[in-house]
Amino acid sequence: MQMVEDCLSTAMIDETLRFAASSLHAPATIFCWLDPNQRIAQYQTTGIPPCMMDDYLDGRYVHDPLNVYEIVGGTRDVAFLATERTCRPEASNRMHDQFLQRYGIHDEVDFIFRLDGDAFALLAVLNGPAEDSFADRFFNWGAMRDYLEFTLKLHPRVRRARQDMMLASRFGLTPREIQVVDLLKNGASNLAVAQIMGIGVATVKTYVINILNKLGVENRAAIIAFLAQMKLA
Structure with a gap:
């Protein structure tokens, strides 16, 4: 893909x-x-x-x-x-x-x-x-x-930039949380995110919880749906 x-x-x-x-x-x-x-x-x-x-x-x-x-x-x-x-x-x-x-x-x-x-x-x-x-x-x-x-x-590059700007300015996500969002959007598991970012799985879970709270959604699938609804996915 x-x-x-x-x-x-x-x-x-x-x-x-x-x-x-x-x-x-x-x-x-x-x-x-x-x-x-x-x-x-x-x-x-x-x-x-x-x-x-x-x-x-x-x-x-x-x-x-x-x-x-x-x-x-x-x-x-x-x-x-x-x-x-x-x-x-x-x-x-x-x-x-x-x-x-x-x-x-x-x-x-x-x-x-x-x-x-x-x-x-x-x-x-x-x-x-x-x-x-x-x-x-x-x-x-x-x-x-x-x-x-x-x-x-x-172009996907510009759409990603728009997504990152909005996630940071409107929802207060940190650069690391935005990186997690991008990996989750592409189907990465917690283990894959941890390996790519060089952090522990427990830290990834903490990032995911913070992201869910900031976006006001309940699960990983809802993050993708949230971005799609904003025409950013």
């Missing part, structure tokens, strides 16, 4: 990247999942050599007007390279231009996706040298971003 879900999840992201690239007539994309600290946790690309991201993460990002570590912390949901570079030193822009030219890229637009105000993912769409500037195109960028964000929020 997990393997099937993983395949479907990968296919969802692949289709999202194809849709964005096709809609914008762009040859390349970079999609990044962000961790709770809004750092890159995982990424996948289309149309660029793998070494480009290795090069970027090895330090080239400091010259990027669309520096992922800065742009996700702002309030913009759509950001253009041509616009952002006007706020950067010319020397830094030249270095970034050299980096892009090495890989046949000259322009970029970034879509930032948020959950309760915090960025959870970023999609960079990259242009080849013969294309026009994204910033000059007559295009409904906000509608594109909203559609992509709606699609991404159906």
Whole structure:
């Protein structure tokens, strides 16, 4: 079951990247999942050599007007390279231009996706040298971003993040209790939970009792039903 879900999840992201690239007539994309600290946790690309991201993460990002570590912390949901570079030193822009030219890229637009105000993912769409500037195109960028964000929020990774946020903020579950919930949801026994988390079975039972009390349900099956009723399972 997990393997099937993983395949479907990968296919969802692949289709999202194809849709964005096709809609914008762009040859390349970079999609990044962000961790709770809004750092890159995982990424996948289309149309660029793998070494480009290795090069970027090895330090080239400091010259990027669309520096992922800065742009996700702002309030913009759509950001253009041509616009952002006007706020950067010319020397830094030249270095970034050299980096892009090495890989046949000259322009970029970034879509930032948020959950309760915090960025959870970023999609960079990259242009080849013969294309026009994204910033000059007559295009409904906000509608594109909203559609992509709606699609991404159906991804199991984002649904799990929503679940964890709600269990913590609304019901007061601790990170360890949330981990137990996730394992129970996937059918793990108390013994399996103990082995995975490296704790005793008695401790697992204590966690389960605390979870039941906080959620106001009576048994393990009711936890799953509770999550499903909230459309989080």
